[in-house]
Amino acid sequence: MQLKHLRTLLSPQDGAAKVTCMAWSQNNAKFAVCTVDRVVLLYDEHGERRDKFSTKPADMKYGRKSYMVKGMAFSPDSTKIAVGQTDNIIYVYKIGEDWGDKKVICNKFIQTSAVTCLQWPMENNITFGLAEGKVRLANTKTNKSSTIYGTDSYVVSLTTNCSGKGILSGHADGTIVRYFLADEGSGESQGKLINHPCPPYALAWATNSIVAAGCDRRIVAYGKEGQVLQTFDYSRDPQEREFTTAATSPGGQSVVLGSYDRLRVLNWSPRRSIWEEAKPKEIANLYTVTALAWKRDGSRLCAGTLCGGVEQFDCCLRRSIYKNKFELTYVGPSQVIVKNLSSGTRVVLKSHYGYEVEEVKILGKERYLVAHTSDTLLLGDLNTNRLSEIAWQGSGGNEKYFFENENVCMIFNAGELTLVEYGNNDTLGSVRTEFMNPHLISVRINERRQKGMEENKKLAYLIDIKTIAIVDLIGGYNIGTISHESRVDWLELNETGHKLLFRDRKLRLHLYDIESCSKTMILNFCSYVQWVPGSDVLVAQNRNSLCVWYNIEAPERVTMTSVKGDVVGLEREGGKTEVMVTEGVTTVAYTLDENLIEFGTAIDDGNYNRAAAFLETLKMTPETEAMWKTLSKLALEARQLHIAEWCFSALGHVAKARFLHETNKIADQVSQEYGGEGTDFYRVRARLAMLEKNYKLAEMIFLEQNAVEEAMNMYQELHRWDECIAVAEAKGHPALEKLRRGYYQWLMDTQQEERAGELKESQGDGLAAISLYLKAGLPARAARLVLTREELLANTELVEHITAALIKGELYERAGDLFEKIRNPQRALECYCKGSAFMKAVELARLAFPVQVMKLEEAWGDHLVQQKQLDAAINHYIEARCSIKAIEAALGARQWKKAIYILDLQDRNTASKYYPRVAQHYASLQEYEIAEELYIKGDRTKDAIDMYTQAGAWEQAHKLAMKCMRPEDVSVLYITQAQEMEKQGKYREAERLYVTVEEPDLAITMFKKHKLYDDMIRLVGKHHPDLLGDTHLHLGKELEAEGRLQEAEYHYLEAQEWKATVNMYRSNGLWEEAYRVAKTHGGANAHKQVAYLWAKSLGGEAAVRLLNKLGLLEAAIDHAADNCSFEFAFELSRLALKHKTPEIHLKYAMYLEDEGKFEEAEAEFIRAGKPKEAVLMFVHNQDWEAAQRVAEAHDPDSVADVLVGQARGALEEKDFQKAEGLLLRAQRPGLALNYYKEAGLWSDALRICKDYMPGQLEALQEEYEREATKKGARGMEGLVEQARQWEQAGEHSLAVDCYLKVRDTGSSGLVEKCWMKAAELSIKFLPPQRSLEVVRTIGPQLIGIGKHSAAAELYLNLDLVKEAIDAFMEGEEWNKAKRVAKELDPRYEDYVDQHYKDFLKNQGKVDSLVGVDVVAALDLYVEQGQWDKCIETATKQNYKILHKYVALYATHLIREGDCAQALALYVQHGAPANPQNFNIYKRIFTDMVNSPGTNSAEAYHSWADLRDVLFNLCENLVKSSEANSPAHEEFETMLLIAHYYATRSAAQSIKQLETVAAKLSVSLLRHTQLLPADKAFYEAGIAAKAVGWENMAFIFLNRFLDLTDAIEEGTLDALDHSDFQDTDIPFEVPLPAKQHIPETQREEVRDWVLTVSMDQRLEQVLPRDERGAYEASLVAASTGVRALPCLITGYPILRNKIDFKRPGTAVNKDNWNKFLMAIKTSHSPVCQDVLKFISEWCGGIPSTSFSFQ
DSSP states (O other): OEEEEEEEEEOOOSSOOOOOEEEEOTTSSEEEEEOTTSEEEEEETTSOEEEEEEOOOSOGGGOTTSOOEEEEEEOTTSSEEEEEETTTEEEEEEOOSSTTOOOEEEEEEEOSSOEEEEEEEETTEEEEEETTSEEEEEETTTTEEEEEEEOSSOEEEEEEOTTSSEEEEEETTSEEEEEESSOOSOOOOOEEEEEOSSOOSEEEEOSSOEEEEOTTSEEEEEOTTSOEEEEEEOTTOTTOOOOOEEEEOTTSSEEEEEOBSEEEEEEEETTTTEEEEOOOEEOTTOOBEEEEEEOTTSSEEEEEETTSOEEEEEEESEEEEETTTEEEEEEETTEEEEEETTTOOEEEEEOTTOOOOOEEEEETTTTEEEEEOSSEEEEEETTTTEEEEEEOOOOTTOOEEEOOSSSEEEEEETTEEEEEETTOSSEEEEEEOSOOOGGGEEEEESOSOBTTBSOOEEEEEEEETTEEEEEETTTTEEEEEEEOSSOEEEEEEOTTSSEEEEEETTOOEEEEETTTTEEEEEESSEEEEEEOTTSSOEEEEETTEEEEESOTTSTTOOEEEEOSSEEEEEEEETTEEEEEEEETTEEEEEEOOHHHHHHHHHHHHTOHHHHHHHHHTSOOOHHHHHHHHHHHHHHHHTTOHHHHHHHHHHHTOHHHHHHHHHHHHHHHHHHHHHOSOGGGSHHHHHHHHHHTTOHHHHHHHHHHTTOHHHHHHHHHHTTOHHHHHHHHHHHTOTTHHHHHHHHHHHHHHTTOHHHHHHHHHHTTOHHHHHHHHHHTTOHHHHHHHHHHOHHHHTOHHHHHHHHHHHHHTTOHHHHHHHHHHTTOHHHHHHHHHHTTOHHHHHHHHHHHOGGGHHHHHHHHHHHHHHTTOHHHHHHHHHHTTOHHHHHHHHHHTTOHHHHHHHHHHSOHHHHHTTHHHHHHHHHHTTOHHHHHHHHHHTTOHHHHHHHHHHTTOHHHHHHHHHHHSOHHHHHHHHHHHHHHHHHTTOHHHHHHHHHHTTOHHHHHHHHHHTTOHHHHHHHHHHHOGGGHHHHHHHHHHHHHHHTOHHHHHHHHHHTTOHHHHHHHHHHTTOHHHHHHHHHHHSHHHHHHHHHHHHHHHHOHHHHHHHHHHHTOHHHHHHHHHHTTOHHHHHHHHHHTOGGGHHHHHHHHHHHHHHHTOHHHHHHHHHHTTOHHHHHHHHHHTTOHHHHHHHHHHHOGGGHHHHHHHHHHHHHHTTOHHHHHHHHHHTTOHHHHHHHHHHTTOHHHHHHHHHHHOGGGHHHHHHHHHHHHHHTTHHHHHHHHHHHHHHHHTTOHHHHHHHHHTOOOOSOHHHHHHHHHHHHHHHHHHSOHHHHHHHHHHHHHHHHHTTOHHHHHHHHHHTTOHHHHHHHHHHTTOHHHHHHHHHHHOGGGHHHHHHHHHHHHHHHTOHHHHHHHOHHHHHHHHHHHTOHHHHHHHHHTSOHHHHHHHHHHHHHHHHHTTOHHHHHHHHHHHOOOOOGGGHHHHHHHHHHHHHOTTOSSGGGHHHHHHHHHHHHHHHHHHHHSTTTTSHHHHHHHHHHHHHHHHHHHHHHHTSGGGHHHHHHHHHHGGGGTTTSOHHHHHHHHHHHHHHTTOHHHHHHHHHHHHHHHHHHHHTOOTTOOOGGGTTSSSOSOOOOOSSOOSOHHHHHHHHHHHHHHHHHTOSOOOOOBOTTSSBTTOSBOTTTOOBOOBBTTTOSBOOSSEEEOSSTTOEEEHHHHHHHHHHHHHHOOHHHHHHHHHHHHHHTSOOOOSOOOO
């Protein structure tokens, strides 16, 4: 894209008068500029100033100069301007659509800080940035603003993407943030995207990239996700200043950035996918560009400057004039402005996907635009400015466009029709069709809006010449297919898309209704047809008649008028419709009845009053009558009942009109009384249902309103008694019996005895029903009734009466059923036989008369034969053993297989006469093998041979004959027969006979004799395939000699001799045929060869015409040139392709060069415009003089190449001096440099580089050093030598670099010496910053080779104290490090101490570390796993330190799974009340209660330890801040549980305390929220079972089994809690993670529970006490009173309570005495320990004579 200066809109001032912001309106009509004076100037699109207005401050008290305008933007509708100001406000000014409209403030948004930038991307949404770093959104509709996102950095820039749906904000800290206001579906991320090196004041968002620039004078292009794509660095350009602003072209393909006196332009290259910099626009004295604004159509760019000037530039890639009527301006690769030169109107054509627009055409009466991109197609309507872009893969420009329809473009391509609606970016539809004529396609797009139909888009087209398809384009599905018997030549849908007209080639006009799928032929000999615009009226011409259908719903109603000429058109305007007819030389207009047309339109619009008023003015004709009917139907559907009554009155339907009149009276009355629509009243709705004969609906409406009487009256009026009685029955109506009687009487009066009988039957009166049935002459009904009633069968007289009536009525089968029922089988059998009910007769006979069964089967077969059911008769004859009849029946029924089966069972004499009949059938079906077999079975072999002969199956006939005749007789017979056939001209039959007797050569001779070459070839191919090719070639030559060239061609080609064919045609002058054969059969280039020879034979212009026609002109020229026929090539190119002449000259020159004719070749190269080739030719031959001469005369650019070539020659001869001179003349010092490098002459290389290429000197030096490094020690010595040279030359910096590059050469002394020398030189001669860098480089390297002291001294020389200390410490010289820290910088003393500690730690010198840092030493013990030593050392420290490491050790033990050891730790050291230890205590408790094997006397000490630790913890908690906290209460509960477990283990050691142990197990169940539930219930159940409490054992173990199932399923939802209602055993318990009881024990429990439940001897109820509550429950469910638990058993204490000093602790006296007695008798130490604990816990025990001794 190029910028061209057009005009200065605003002249610059002498001083600074910055243009603060500018904006173009969305409609391209207005351009706004805000000056430093805070005045907004408005310009039109031509650059003329038309208006201005002043902005205002947020508060006038601060004065008019208290702010600056920082941002300005037009609204999307171009009628408003938003202005962002630094006094914390945004004003929205309404400026109107016309110039001079009053400017009013319509919105204002007050902010908390200065507005710094502003955009208006979407309707009602203004986005803006604030100085405090927020990006906010102001809604002009709600007048509210909200924050989109906030940052901590000043917003310096804000821009939008091309669609306006996304924003980018640039911030002062270099951050660039992306946010999408609406989803674009691009998949790009939101949020912080880029960290730019400087504040991005110039920020642009192009289609494929984000461009940012600022004060660092670099332009950086970032990818869509923030990755750097390109950088344009102008930081070294002294002419460039910082970038201040940027703008993106509306197409997103170009970016302009403003700086000082300059505009830089970047253009996106889609092919290379990079930004390309165009030539910058430099304007002297422009000063800094402060604002840029790009016109929305991309054609203009305006730049505002620091001095207040505004310059306008034209933006254009290229311009062209199309047909002298349109100007095409390419403002970007993907955007073109099309301007109509006559009207001045402009349309912006833009690819939304950013594709490059390749070609623009204006077609269809210069109204429609068509443009291609690589992947899309752009279409547009210039009149309506509706544009579309659809995906379109290039098809070589073979598309055909049709613009007959104003709304849609039809595109044909490769048999596919694509429809594109203007203004829509998706294809409307695509179908396969070969018929491109617009008269064979009809599209209707929302042409006449109808009620209830928003979108209506339909297409009708031809699938093939006789099939029409109709497609709904919205849903994309087929709504109709019409298969017609003859070719369709015209079709069109009506405007609503409900009817299709089509005409076939026989001029028959058909109408197709799409909804009903019905086709009607409405006219013959139709020469013209057209829908009247804006209506469904149809006009057509039939010979001399003009036919008009005013109501297309009634196609049989047509109005005909005689005309004398041909209809040529239809015009409708000014309320008048005229048909134009040419009569001779004049055109006559026939006016149509506008009222009738209007009627149709009124109907479509739903205005039925207007339609009825129209019809009222018309006489009653068949057309009018059809319209009244249509209107009546529609009025009823719309419930406009008065209009429906009016219609029926007009039609003379008196009954319907009267019925509707009464209905309307009801509706009007209801409407007057209650208001609203009377048609919704139930009686009105019911009457309408009756009118439609929907009586069930009417009944439902009545019954919904409980109007039973009305429903019954309706049915009575209609004499529908059944329905009436059904309603009465359903509703229990009192008049039900009366109704029934009335119904019966009515039936009798009207002589409906059958119906009366049915009524009596339904009422259970069988006799009366039978009497009525017999009276009605329906004995069968009477018999059916009798058969179902046993009591009626007993009435012999009645049965006789019925049977007599049945026999009289010849209803024998029913009579037989009755006789069988009354056990009279003889009469029943007679009746069955008379009635031909043989099935029943046979079944009866099998039971009653077995002898007669076969006779009956035969009779049954005879009956079926009479009935022509021969197929069914066969089996009955077989059953009756009548074989002959069975065979005859099978043959008659054509059941051939069955016939063969029966015949095979018969004797040979009987069967032989039937076999030939069956054989004839199979012969007719050509199933000859079966027929042959049957003939042989019937002793008719001759017939079989004749059959084969007639069928032409000579082989089979021959095979069969061979069995009966001698071979030589057969051969003679067949050859004789064949010769006879040959005479008759039956060659095929003759051939088959010859072949059958294995004489194919006779057949081949026959065919050759008769010149039937195809048959001859066929036989040769079959019998002598090796001779086939020779035969074809022989025949080809024969035919060629006879002049039968086409036949000869066939045979030559079959012999694969296409060259012979081509030569044959060439020799006969038939070049076209030769060309055809060569093209078809001769490979890729053969036809070109023939065409070339053909053209050469013609010569001159005739050759050119031929080659052009064949499209081979260029190829022929190339061929001539390639084959050295240069004269012919020059002749062809001279006559037709002059541009090919240089190419021929070039080929001729190459030919001459190959021939060694160099001077002639030189002349031809120059004529070919390729002097460089001549130069290269001479260079190749080392004729340097000639090469130089040609280069200087014709190709100065090649002079350098000649010199370089000479130089290469000199180099080969090792003449470096000469080569250098030549290369320097050729201005190619780089080559000289490379040659010196390759030769290892580095000093010369460095000299050349320093003199001619100083920029590469540093890189060359590095390369030299790398080379030196590769050479090892020898190379390093070279480096040292080079460094010394630099040092002597005073180039100290280079010398230092050289010394630093010396690496390990095996002599660390040399390396150290070099590095120290570098340090010395840098300190002496180089700037401080550089010397600091050198020392910082050398220091670590010295340390690396173990020279720590040297490194430290070097650091101290430059006062790098910390680095010196680090060096000493790394060398483990701690005393030196401490001394340096102490003397030079005491701040580092702690630093040294800390590192010393770390050193001791790392060395594992813990004992030394204890003296320095105890905690560190302890931590080291922990790391090393020396826990005993750690705890021992910690014991000597304070209590806090001790318990820190005790907790760590305990945690370690728990992780290792050694819970017992962790518990022992706390037993030894006590349990402090530290909240951070609580989880450890809980974990120890959890692990203990989950441990297996703890339900035993042996586990006492483990439980006692747990109890004592928890007791110690609770005592400590009482004294701490955690007293009475939830944690304290939980630990108290855990203490109680541990006490119960310890007491249980103690009790288990003494037999007499077994019940105490069991009670403790039961009591623990109330704590299952802390214990594993399955384990607790198991232990309680087993304990209860052991002491004989079977009820409790059963319930607990049953619960245990439920829990194990729940653990397997992973949920407790299925648990049944009914057994534990009103107990304190919790329902909500944690689900155990695993099974705590082994599988074997679970199985034992399952077996026991199953056994007990099967015995049913236990009652599944928990035992109760005197409270009526579960005996172990502390809470009484009835009273809610809570009892104290006994410390010995855990059971509630109801009486005999002994209290302890500690509140809330007590025992039951009986249990206490029992426990004391057990201790006395057993002297159990564990029980004594329990007593001792209770004493300590509860503050002493009640006085007793018992002592612990």
